[in-house]
Amino acid sequence: MNHIELQHLSKSYDQSSFAVEDVTVSIEQGEFFILVGPSGCGKSTMLRMIAGLEKISAGKLYIDHQLANHLLPSQRNLSMVFQNYALYPHLNVEENILFGLKVRKIKKTVQRQRCEEAAALLGLTDYLKRKPRELSGGQRQRVALARAVVSEAPICLMDEPLSNLDAKLRGQMRTEIRQLQRKLGITMIYVTHDQVEAMTMGDRIMVMKDGKVQQVGTPLEIYNKPKNLFVATFIGAPPMNIAKAEVDRLNKQLILKNEIVITLTEEQLFSLKSDIVYIGVRPEQMAYGKGSNRDAHLNVSLSNIEVLGNETLLAFNVGDDIWKAKWLGQWPLDINKRTEISFPKEQLYLFDGKTEETLFSPVWNENVLKEVLAGESR
Amino acid sequence: MNLVEVKAQGQQEATLEAERVREIIAEKQVISHQNVWRKTTNIRLAILYLLPSIILFSVFLFYPMFKTVYLSFFLTDARGAAAVFVGLENYLYLLQSARFQKSMVSTSLFVLYTVPTSVIIGLFLALIANEKLRGIGFFRTIFSSTMGMSVAASAVIWLFLFHPTVGIINNFLGLFGIPAVGWLLDPTWALISIAITTIWMNLGFSFLIILGGLQNIDTHLYESANIDGAGYFYQLRRITVPMLSPTLFFIITITFINSFQSFGQVDILTRGGPAESTNLIVYSIYQDAFINYQFGTASAQAVILFLIVFVLTFLQFKFGERKVHYQ
Numbered sequence: 001m002n003h004i005e006l007q008h009l010s011k012s013y014d015q016s017s018f019a020v021e022d023v024t025v026s027i028e029q030g031e032f033f034i035l036v037g038p039s040g041c042g043k044s045t046m047l048r049m050i051a052g053l054e055k056i057s058a059g060k061l062y063i064d065h066q067l068a069n070h071l072l073p074s075q076r077n078l079s080m081v082f083q084n085y086a087l088y089p090h091l092n093v094e095e096n097i098l099f100g101l102k103v104r105k106i107k108k109t110v111q112r113q114r115c116e117e118a119a120a121l122l123g124l125t126d127y128l129k130r131k132p133r134e135l136s137g138g139q140r141q142r143v144a145l146a147r148a149v150v151s152e153a154p155i156c157l158m159d160e161p162l163s164n165l166d167a168k169l170r171g172q173m174r175t176e177i178r179q180l181q182r183k184l185g186i187t188m189i190y191v192t193h194d195q196v197e198a199m200t201m202g203d204r205i206m207v208m209k210d211g212k213v214q215q216v217g218t219p220l221e222i223y224n225k226p227k228n229l230f231v232a233t234f235i236g237a238p239p240m241n242i243a244k245a246e247v248d249r250l251n252k253q254l255i256l257k258n259e260i261v262i263t264l265t266e267e268q269l270f271s272l273k274s275d276i277v278y279i280g281v282r283p284e285q286m287a288y289g290k291g292s293n294r295d296a297h298l299n300v301s302l303s304n305i306e307v308l309g310n311e312t313l314l315a316f317n318v319g320d321d322i323w324k325a326k327w328l329g330q331w332p333l334d335i336n337k338r339t340e341i342s343f344p345k346e347q348l349y350l351f352d353g354k355t356e357e358t359l360f361s362p363v364w365n366e367n368v369l370k371e372v373l374a375g376e377s378r
Numbered sequence: 379m380n381l382v383e384v385k386a387q388g389q390q391e392a393t394l395e396a397e398r399v400r401e402i403i404a405e406k407q408v409i410s411h412q413n414v415w416r417k418t419t420n421i422r423l424a425i426l427y428l429l430p431s432i433i434l435f436s437v438f439l440f441y442p443m444f445k446t447v448y449l450s451f452f453l454t455d456a457r458g459a460a461a462v463f464v465g466l467e468n469y470l471y472l473l474q475s476a477r478f479q480k481s482m483v484s485t486s487l488f489v490l491y492t493v494p495t496s497v498i499i500g501l502f503l504a505l506i507a508n509e510k511l512r513g514i515g516f517f518r519t520i521f522s523s524t525m526g527m528s529v530a531a532s533a534v535i536w537l538f539l540f541h542p543t544v545g546i547i548n549n550f551l552g553l554f555g556i557p558a559v560g561w562l563l564d565p566t567w568a569l570i571s572i573a574i575t576t577i578w579m580n581l582g583f584s585f586l587i588i589l590g591g592l593q594n595i596d597t598h599l600y601e602s603a604n605i606d607g608a609g610y611f612y613q614l615r616r617i618t619v620p621m622l623s624p625t626l627f628f629i630i631t632i633t634f635i636n637s638f639q640s641f642g643q644v645d646i647l648t649r650g651g652p653a654e655s656t657n658l659i660v661y662s663i664y665q666d667a668f669i670n671y672q673f674g675t676a677s678a679q680a681v682i683l684f685l686i687v688f689v690l691t692f693l694q695f696k697f698g699e700r701k702v703h704y705q
């Protein structure tokens with residue numbers, strides 16, 4: 001059932017440029033929906049329009065199949081968690097959690113019960129009498145979550161809620177928020193600029209850039225079948241390796257800047273419309289050695305090696321671009337020697353040189369994988 | 379294990395740990411072998427920086443203060459020099475003097491009129507000037523403009539406004555058929571007139587400070603409250619005022635002290651009259667000292683004023699600060 005629907009939603013602050021342009025998407029009941037994109041791309045603006053904190057310049061917003069453009073924030077039946085948590089510094093944790101319920105004049109006994117439940121759920125029971133300044137960052141975050149929980153609103157909006165936490169806590173809260181959302185069955189719209197959060201938490205992701213939607217899809221769709229160069233480089237860490245190449249149709253090959261030549265399959269060649277393309281390879285597709293004749297191979301000098309215990313990140317120059325390879329295990333290579341690196345040609349992504357649209361992406365057969373797994377479990 | 383045992387054990391562990399810390403420090407610390415001159419570099423530098431203000435304070439503040447206390451125990455000659463030591467005579471005389479008592483009553487009333495009104499009107503103006511409207515900068519400038527106006531200029535403006543026959547106020551009241559009020563000439567109105575002038579003069583400052591305080595409040599708090607459905611006055615009461623409490627406390631304290639020390643507007647508008655109804659304490663001090671040349675009683679009044687302001691401000695801090703939420 002669709003819960004929130006945006007139709008051609010646009011926002012302009014200055015009437016001369018769009019902060020958000022023509023967004024159309026439908027968000028299902030109980031879905032964990034992620035808005036991701038670089039800073040300044042209009043994610044917060046989108047979220048604030050949904051919350052009713054910002055006027056909608058054009059387009060329609062439906063909540064529960066009802067036109068919600070002109071509803072007050074409090075009439076939209078949602079809760080919101082802000083990046084800086086927006087806790088009231090003069091109220092203690094309990095009063096903070098119950099603020100919204102007091103406004104709505106909910107019965108005292110119900111208030112107490114919900115507060116206790118939420119506090120227990122988020123491990124805040126011992127801190128109820130403390131002021132926000134006496135809490136750690138993670139605890140404040142939990143108070144903000146508890147506020148959303150006690151409101152029992154069916155929709156929850158979160159604007160970069162984890163960006164003020166340290167890396168370890170962020171990982172922990174990621175799981176907690178996801179579990180909380182599943183348990184309560186709420187519809188979540190979650191804004192982040194962090195592609196890891198997007199990949200790990202979301203049922204579906206919407207990637208934005210400069211106020212425009214680039215792609216909407218499940219994390220794996222976005223990862224495996226990016227619609228354009230931007231999505232391909234934005235999702236994945238380290239990002240996809242990119243280089244400009246010329247198409248040599250006669251010899252069925254691509255020529256990179258530093259004279260690297262990659263022969264193409266018929267199918268790949270067929271998809272190319274322009275003579276300049278971007279090639280893209282995921283760092284994890286790179287392998288050590290020359291590989292077979294189905295692989296493209298590069299002879300490179302390494303510019304950096306990061307051994308991370310269970311994996312190794314290598315950096316090297318391809319033309320003017322820095323490429324990365326991610327290998328499992330520990331590879332204490334000599335940085336001064338030239339190294340042979342190869343990758344399977346069928347793992348190549350090709351993007352149009354002008355429009356940057358994806359022309360070719362590797363085969364990704366999700367259904368086959370699913371069948372295999374299903375067969376195994378049978 | 380019961381609670382007492384747990385506590386005892388905790389304490390024991392703490393003392394053991396403290397012992398260990400002290401031992402390690404004693405054993406491993408590196409003692410500096412610099413001479414005294416080098417060691418006191420910081421202190422000497424600090425004194426150097428403090429010296430200008432210490433000198434200024436001493437000449438213009440501490441010395442006059444001590445001199446005032448000293449003089450309050452004497453009768454003085456016409457040149458203001460201490461002549462006869464009289465102990466607490468000056469104070470006793472003052473406490474029995476009807477004129478001084480009246481002055482104290484006027485001063486208290488004056489403070490009561492001006493402080494809450496200045497702060498409340500300042501808060502109101504700041505609240506409306508904090509709205510994001512076009513051209514709001516103009517109003518912010520207007521509202522804060524009295525801050526840049528001297529006491530003399532303000533008083534003269536109000537002198538004209540209050541004028542019994544050509545003053546705008548009486549003319550305006552006349553439009554509604556209200557008879558002319560002798561604002562500065564009628565003993566029942568004179569103190570109120572001075573209070574109105576003072577409130578007007580205070581407004582610029584309290585407006586500006588409160589507006590600053592308002593702008594420091596995180597707007598997300600209001601957005602969150604909006605999502606919860608809190609109305610304007612609920613937000614004002616539960617968010618704005620508590621968040622503003624340090625600012626309000628500051629403004630109240632400052633306005634309070636200023637009110638006690640009002641002088642210029644009295645001097646220009648009423649000269650303490652009519653019938654001494656506006657003879658505020660500082661004006662009374664001025665009259666005793668520089669018109670009657672009674673430096674002894676004038677000093678005693680100054681000391682009493684100081685003690686009153688000191689005690690009241692102290693009480694304010696003691697009881698008011700409990701309600702203040704510092705972040």
Ligand SMILES: Nc1ncnc2c1ncn2[C@@H]1O[C@H](COP(=O)(O)OP(=O)(O)O)[C@@H](O)[C@H]1O
Binds near residue numbers: 042
């Ligand atoms: N209140 C505002 N007034 C004017 N411009 C704004 C306002 N808020 C955001 N913008 C502009 O809108 C664009 C999108 O901002 P925002 O939604 O905050 O991006 P994000 O949350 O993705 O970082 C930015 O270019 C920003 O400068």
Ligand SMILES: [Mg+2]
Binds near residue numbers: 040043044045
């Ligand atoms: Mg943002």
